[in-house]
Amino acid sequence: MKTTGDTLECGHSLAELSAYLDTGQIDDPAHLDSCPECQAGLASLRHLSELGSDLLRSDVAAAGSGNDDWMQSILDNLRLELRPGRSIPLQSEDAHDTLWETEGSISALIRSVADALPGTAAGKCRLHGDVTTPGAGITVEVDIAVVYGHAMEERAAVLRQELAETLAFHTELAIQTINITVTDVLEPPTPSKEEQP
């Protein structure tokens, strides 16, 4: 880069080229292609950017794995507050008792059913309807990811059936509809990945 200050001999500034690299915008883009000074400046900035990526990779490698003790000790310190969601009343044999379960516990139940199916993992789930009123009609929506190779329609049908049975057994919710959306198709786990600690 033959420069006086930040300005190239062609009149453009390195600051303009720096912004161009980030935004793709510059006053006269046609000039860039034909100007050796700008080409050299851009090459130098791109080289720096690659070196920056190398430094980042080196820093990330030096930071260690997310499965190492440092991360475990951070996770141990977090004490994440629970997200109970809405309170769902339960019938009680004794009228003086007031029993509740939480929306969060229902979500956890739904996830455990979906996760238990081979090659399937639950994503977000939602209970639509007034769960705080006994007998109110509830619609369940569940996102799932399915490993490539499993028949998705069939998987959704099996899960819908299992969720209906489990929710009927463990809850008093009046489930009207269970909607299952396959949001992701996952790569099958590779042997090398399974060997990782």
Added chain:
Amino acid sequence: MTGSPAAQHQLDLVPDALLAGRAADGDTAAFEALARRHGPLMRATARRLTGSLTDADDVVQETLVQAWKQLDSLRDPAAVKGWLLRIVGSRSIDHLRKRRNHVDLDDVENAVDAGSRPRNKDPENNAVNSSRIEALKTALAKLPEEQRRCWVLKEFNDQSYEEIALTLNISPASVRGRLARARITLARTMEEWR
């Protein structure tokens, strides 16, 4: 925490968006899987920004606490990685502001590179590449503080000018200028070095 080892292993295979959705529903195992997945990147960027190994781990922890509380507000769950890095950026700058009058910054910043030698993963290329990286570290350490912050937030945390402006409480035009000055100085140093 919830989640059997088998379930955790399964969570390691699913995409960010799904984990973020589960975590927003209150699934701590999914949140921990996200933390483990992006922890090294968060730690690395916090180290480069704060220049302190201890502060960096505090920053990662504060970031995760804030992320857990605010996951509901994340509109695009697939963008959770960038969102975490933005929080790391803000928390790191907060740490620097708190520390400003207490410690000689240069001493602390040098501690990072003394304490974290990169691993030798590619022996053939390693000598040349790692000496280039060392030269970049030295050049970075000599930059004015505000320029270095802009550069790291852009290159490591992948933030836009507007996001960096919010994090540093300066205008986007200042970000553009400082980033350009940082790059010009670094590029010149590296050219001389090459």
